[in-house]
Amino acid sequence: MDEAPEGNHPYLGYGNVGIAAAFIVLDVSVSFALKLGVGTSLLISAIRCVVQLSLMALVLDKIFATKHPAAVFGLAALLILLGTLETTLDKCKTRFRYMFPSxxxxxxxxxxxxxxxxxxxxxxxxxxxxxxxxxPILGMLCGTTISALVVVITATLKELHENRDKTETMLAMGASRYEACLPIAKDSLTLALTPVINQMSVLGIISIPGLMSGAILGGSSVEQAAKLQMIMMFLIASSTALATIVITFLALSIVVDGDHRLRSDRIDTRDVAVHRAFFAVMHGIAYEFGRIKEKMFGSKEDGGEHERLLG
Structure with missing residues (x-):
């Protein structure tokens, strides 16, 4: 439940959210008008943002009220599980064997x-x-880590799948799987960590980060807000780097086995099984609906033709 504003903090309601959402609607309208193809995903993401943050606010309100470690660690486990599912089932279009536990x-x-x-x-x-x-610390780490994991997994599997000849040639010439996969790991990790590295390099010069702005708006001194932002940026960067390094070497060790063979059969470029089942069901429903519609309208047309011939 919303509470009354405290001190100089402004009260924000869903009307304020609607004003900010109007800019999203404007962008979606421009996308549809120019047929850019990004309007639908932008709109769906905005709706998900509202629903998910509203639910998160309800959950956090209960957890903050209980102040029990079991509730906190339960939420931590849930966030990590949802992040794993989001990465495995939704964000990554190319997957590898044992991807979920990895x-x-x-x-x-x-x-x-x-x-x-x-x-x-x-x-x-x-x-x-x-x-x-x-x-909040755990949530920020999970959010940034998901994005980096998606980038590094996609880049690694794309290189192994589309340029497999290069890796197989190195393996055939006697290179170990570590030597053959090291260039792929370097390129993928560089691609995944570039946003975090760039973000650290421009903080305080080009941009005022969101966490620091929030701390200042919350009443903290500018000095304390800056130090908090430094700490969180270092935690985010270190967590992202460690997670991407772990998943990169796990993926490479699975796709390139212990016998130094590239196992393309362990790379899956199909849609996730859940998505395939959903599309199969929707296709079946559409097919049956089309048959019923054709049968109904077909019989009417045949009846009309029969009447015209008799008339």
Missing amino acids: VLLSFVSSVMPISIIGSIFAIKNVPFWTPEQYV
Whole structure:
């Protein structure tokens, strides 16, 4: 439930959200008018944003009220699981065998330890799982890590699938799978980490980051807001780098096996099974609907032709 504004903090309702959403509607209208093809995805993402953040606000309100570590760690497990599912089933169009446990391992081995250690020593939360501080940290780490994982997985599998001759030639000439895959790992990791590196390099010069702006709006001093932004940026960058390194080497070790063979059969470029089943069901419904429609309208047309011949 919305609360009354405190101090100089403005009260924001869904009317304010609607004003900001009007700019999204404008962009969607421009896309549809010019047939750019980005309007639908932009609109769906905006709707998802409203629904998901509204649900998240309800959940966090309950967790902040309970202040129980079990609730905090339960939410952490849920965020990591949803991030793994989002990466595996929705964002990545190309997948590899054992991708779900690999992505889950990369999340757990990077986001969890960095968020806990950073909360204890860098931000000095006591206790470290204090919901108001730990949950936002975990959420920011998960969000950035998902984007980087999608980029590095897509780039790695694309190179192995489309330019397999290059890798197979190196393996045939006696290179180990580490030597053959190292150039792919370098290029994929560079591509995935470039946004984070660029973001760190322009903070404070070209852009004022969102977290620092939020801290200032929340009443913190500018100095404290800047230090908080530095800490969070380093946590985000380290978590993203560690997760992408883990998933890259897991993917390469699975697709290029221990016998130094490129296993293209372990790369799947088809739609996810859930998507295939959904499209199959929708196709079947559309087909049956078309048959019924054709049968109904066909009989009417035949009847009209029969009457004209008799008349």
